[in-house]
Amino acid sequence: MPCPSKSDDLVFFVNGRKVIERNVDPEVTLLTFLRKNLRLTGTKYACGSGGCGACTVMVSKRDPLSANIRHFSITACLVPICSLYGAAVTTVEGVGSINTRLHPVQERIAKSHGTQCGFCTPGMVMSMYTLLRNHPQPSEEQLLEALGGNLCRCTGYRPILASGRTFCVESNGCQQKGTGKCCLDPRGNDSSSLLRESDICTELFAEDEFQPLDPTQELIFPPELLRMAEKPEKQTLIFRGERVAWISPGTLKDLLELKAKHPEAPLISGNTSLGPAVKSQGHFHPILLSPARISELSMVSKTSDGLTIGAGCSLAQVKDILAERVSELPEEKTQTYRALLKHLRSLASQQIRNMASLGGHIISRHCYSDLNPILAVGNATLNLISEEGTRQIPLNEHFLAGLASADLKPEEILESVYIPHSQKWEFVSAFRQAQCQQNALADVNAGMRVILKEGTDTIKDLSIAYGGVGAATVSAQKSCQQLVGRPWNELMLEEACRLLLEEVSLPGWAPGGKVEFKRTLVVSFFFKFYLEVLQELKKLVKLMPDSHHYPEISDQFLSALEDFPITGPQGVQRYQRVGSHQSLQDPVGRPIMHLSGLKHATGEAIFCDDIPMVDRELFMVLVTSTRAHAKIISVDLSEALDLPGVIDVITAEDIPGTNGSEDDKLMAVDEVLCVGHIICAVVAETEVQAKSATEKIKITYEDLEPVIFTINDAIKHNSFLCPEKKLEQGNVEEAFEKVDQIVEGEVHVGGQEHFYMETQRVLVIPKAEDKELDIYVSTQDPAHVQKTVSSTLNIPINRITCHVKRVGGGFGGKVGRPAVFGAIAAVGAIKTGHPIRLVLDRKDDMLITGGRHPLFGKYKVGFMNNGRIKALDIECFVNGGCMLDDSELVTESLILKLENAYKIRNLRFRGRACMTNLPSNTAFRGFGFPQGTLITESCITAVAAKCGLLPEKIREKNMYKTVDKTIYKQAFSPETLIRCWNECLDKSSFHSRRMQVEEFNKKNYWKKKGMAIIPMKFSVGFAATSYHQAAALVHIYTDGSVLVTHGGNELGQGIHTKMLQVASRELNIPMSSLHICETSTATVPNTIATAASIGSDVNGRAVQNACQILLKRLEPIIKKNPEGTWEDWIESAFEQRISLSATGYFRGYKAFMDWEKGEGDPFPYYVYGAACSEVEIDCLTGAHKKIRTDIVMDACCSLNPAIDIGQVEGSFIQGMGLYTTEELKYSPEGVLYSRGPDEYKIPTITDVPEEFNVSLLPSSQTPPTIYSSKGLGESGMFLGSSVFFAITDAVATARRERDTVEDFTVRSPATPERVRMACADRFTEMIPRDDPKTFRPWSIPIA
């Protein structure tokens, strides 16, 4: 076998251009290559683990067997560059651009308002583009499948899907609920009120303006690659890097020879298993063997008794092959294939399925593998090949357990997999339950197969295999053997459950946790299988009337059988039309597209890390503590400093000025307070060098006591960050004595990770002169970064300029923390004299930065039997982590907002921020409101249960009704609150649907529906006057073009778009004459963080002020020449020496709070809203489906309804994530486990309610804001709790039916685990329970 020692040239194409890489490094991924080598920065890094889709690109290859060109999406962060030999890559830049030609996908996603921060947008574009290359008129299902692996943290997905739907075959009209009927059809249910609302608009974009899709315009597959593929060279290619050699043989013979020579070398197929292991577990392989060019591994052969699929086929190809076979064969033969297909729909994402190979999947033997349990029960055989020849081994429990006797020999490879047909009287099923429906690893999955003796119910053969319940797929062989010969009936079911729980035993401390849930799933899945088989038998009886009689399934139980379908959202967005008198040019109140929308979609929008490398730039990587509370004994940097490329290691000693504050140090000095506490930072020539150096830094610690993680422990140790915050009114104790009933309860709300798609990043460029620094940073508060850098470096603020072009999502997480990263990078820049780039990887970002405060609340509520609440006492604690940060402010805000929409005469609210040894928690959209108010709403639910009334009745009864004062004595009118509530009841047809839900619940035992409607009074702004000031700077240039600058930062919330709308109206010129370049501390100084939903309002007032000043100056000129053009006036003004630049200023609202007196006027105004959600839960698995959500939000006079609806939808979905799937897991040592999209599940496109309607309430007031608009950035977050309460409503119904006590502790998020365990039944009773004192759990709850 030829095996040259030199390195071959890697040849592939990117966007139609040939790339020849000499001396390519096999360790480099396509993402790095695109971004760093080709400077194609449209493809984004957001997770690096294949889990978010931000780096999606399209790969095209000629299929050697079919000779067709295959286009498929992949995640570039997992693709080794060497695997692309002979392939064509298309990135977002190759699809279209603003300067040349926009692709319809790009145009439509932008114009449909599918971009906010825009960081996910190129990935979305590429997923859709690839879909359209294969299916120019895709089905809705295909569209959902294509987008299922792309996460978006801003939009809530609805508008993205809306843009994709414009390409779908059935895209005509809005087709609400897939009925094909338009929601505005007068014959629809809900139309009567709509038709009366002639000033209400439901169109956010004009579909008829979109350019058509023309497939002939696409880039062709490069002819050179086609020629290469048609006459493939057989010689072995070798790409040698510094540490790794990539060997790609051209023939099977050569591959086998190489495998014999390098038995320990892995076969690198999709790299979706090897790649993450190399990254996270540090696995290193000096030689990688690529089977990509071996066509034998992609062979498929059909025989009369089964199907053989090549190990090199991707999982996406396997899906197509199986689907084809299912369509060709009778149903009885395809049981195993259909079971595999079921899991192939939810296994990972389309991108991963396109990359991952069947062989890689099987050989990886992950304990969570979705396919191995089915292949095992389906009696699949592995066809192995080596130089010695071929042999077969069964894919059975021994192989899955990795027993050497049942495994591949080191020199063998897997050539193909044989999967036999099923037969008559054989039934195969697959089950899986994950944190969410799609793109999530299963907590438990299973493959089950039974063969019954023909015409009887006697078990002839039974196989069951589970994933997720051990280190490998577990086969329940013994149980199955014991059940052979038993009839398929209830007695067998009981016995099977007992045996399975005995055999598939999980210790209490099992890795991954959720032990009782998993045990319950083991038997719940078997129960489902039992019913499924009975159901199938029933069909057979119908066909063969004189066959055996089988047990009947009662209709009520049939609901156990169906899985929730994967669906995408449909819905209507309603907003108030602008008045007919408004000029067409005036953009205020119109759904104007995000200013950067098209640039987001083409990848031309520049984010911090897209700035090209600057001269002499170095990379910084942070080193953090591995201990939760310890003294630093020593830090040994020597080995790290000796490594090639390492320039320096920055420690606290290098700080010329102050190291943060005493309680909140930038870098630890001699004590660490949490795992993730920053200790020092490595500066090296490249990121790879800096990262490897961090592993060589030796830190010795001495553990300190106490170590506190939980709120309970903090209370025990009296460990608090600030004094208690308290508000009181009336006389709570006295009121408790007079009420009919009292309920006490607890509420636990978990924390939340911001999961902004763009991780924290900063580029600091020191200048040679006057100690000046330019800082490009992704922040919500550049002035804070500037100030912190100034005090850290001990140089005046005026030498430091912070620039923010745009931020890839903030949600509060980029208010305080960026200053820390900016300051440490600046110390590095000053010390080394080089520009420093610091880009946190996802893992570090999640570990270091903290998030939403977890909360524990206790309530005591006193009420009359009619539901009137007379007294409410709430005490709550938030887990602040190890430093103060915003914890005191969050506690204050939480206490101030706790009453929500209710007038309760006697109230006592107390709150404290606990100090624990966890990373410091910080600001997060809603600032305490989403956690705190969950206690209030839980009280309402508890009162309703005790009174035997519906929660909505209790809500109505206790809601503010007339002009009143809040607990802190701020006067307000609840008129709009009540309007929102009534509109929401009406728009959601609440009462009739409530009855339908009850009917459904009576008929279904294993599925329950739940509904909830939640009112909201949300206060906007900061509780301090000085925080409401804002400034703007407006320049008019001599050509008439205008440059606007203001103090707000573009985080995706569309503030720049709104500011130009304001300027356009004020100056009476079109938006096209206006421009915003960036936010910079040099143009607008001393700015306030863009936060608290008030940014557009206060900055809008400042822009308005600046424009009015300018207009005033122009007035005499305009008067003199009223017929002149804008350009004429500007020219004259310049000639007349009139300044064409003005600063606008807004002094802000008065806001204060006197905590001593418990009184104040802390908020400029309120936003009201209401949301109604309906869900269905599966009581056997804990899964839920969001059926419908209706939101009515008071936007007053929206500046831009598209942006405002986007904010409402996006924050609602983020809130829904908080309350349902987003779960942070900590080890008993305080280490955060959930550090990426694999372990931490933010909502995906299929989590959005099936029907999702948002209405902006027509204005009825005139708040003192810019054009009477309201800030909607945060308020929707809490409305996500309507989903939570709908789930608890469904759970309560299940518990009532099962005679379980009605009360249960409310814990958010309502994950499948919690829902399943709350729906206690015979299966939860069966499982063994552990005494928590007898083992150390895998994870600890910190709320």
Ligand SMILES: Cc1cc2nc3c(=O)[nH]c(=O)nc-3n(C[C@H](O)[C@H](O)[C@H](O)COP(=O)(O)OP(=O)(O)OC[C@H]3O[C@@H](n4cnc5c(N)ncnc54)[C@H](O)[C@@H]3O)c2cc1C
């Ligand atoms: C984001 C993400 C989400 C995922 N979600 C899921 C999920 O929901 N469910 C699930 O089941 N899995 C999931 N996975 C795992 C995925 O299914 C596996 O990583 C994948 O199937 C491995 O295939 P591969 O071709 O990428 O293997 P590679 O990483 O290329 O190789 C893996 C191993 O297989 C060996 N190997 C490969 N081919 C052969 C061969 N022909 N002969 C001998 N040895 C071979 C290699 O030597 C190596 O040791 C997920 C993975 C990612 C990255």
Ligand code: FES
């Ligand atoms: S960055 Fe590649 S999938 Fe997230």
Ligand code: FES
């Ligand atoms: S627009 Fe999708 S992540 Fe921001």
